[in-house]
Amino acid sequence: MVKAKTTTKALTGPRQLKLMVPEYSGAYAEGSGFPAENGWKAIFVNPSVYYESYIDVNLAMDDLTMFPQAAILQDPGIYTKTDDSADLLNSLQVIDIVSTKQLDPTTLVSNIVTGNAASAMLGTDDDFNQIIMGTWRLMAVNSNLGLSNTIHTTVDVKDFSSASPFAQDRLWFYRFLIPIKTIFPPGDVLGCPASRFVVQVIVGQEDDLPYMMRLKNSYELQQL
Secondary structure, eight states: OEEESOOOOOHHHEEEEEEEOOOOOEOOOOTBBSSSTTEEEEEEETTTEEEEEEEEEGGGGGEEEEEEOOOOOOOSOOOOOOTTTTOOOOOEEEEEEEEEEEOOOHHHHHHHHHOOOOSTTTTTSOGGEEEEEEEEEEEEEOOOOOTTTEEEEEEEEEEEEOOOOOOOOOEEEEEEEEEEEEEOTTTTTEEOOOEEEEEEEEEEEHHHHHHHHHHHHHHHHHHH
């Protein structure tokens, strides 16, 4: 239950959070994987790249809670990856996450690649309520278009969002590009367009008991 606004220095009611993510383009190098470029970081355990950032929402000072209403990623543009005809496995997993907890990117990629498990699913250490937004996409080369280095087709989309209310002071944003390949020749190109996270929320004050329980659960989950 959201209480009527009392004494607070913060704005309550509807708010929109936005976070911009730059484009990525990098070529695979033997021994180092895809390069860290333009704010994106590299993971070599399974050659992948990710982007991590955050927004300070500063809720604790006024004992406020954010209630998510909608969360989307806007990514107009082209995803690219070299089409190696010698490799029958030549697709791309794209994962986008908004979380109330800072995630371990290497563990996340390892869980996806080896366990086929996204964050907060069985077999991972993350909690469902921490994943405000979570989307998984499988993209594949459309050879009918005659553009061998361009991924045009989204084969499948899955959602693992909780949209749970939260009272943490920081919201984390992640993008992952995880190629599915057995062969990574030098010069193999991976890229994605610039994008934007948009999270629509309502800011309000809860009754004391549910608010204190939310803070308690948040603290305990942060220790995992």
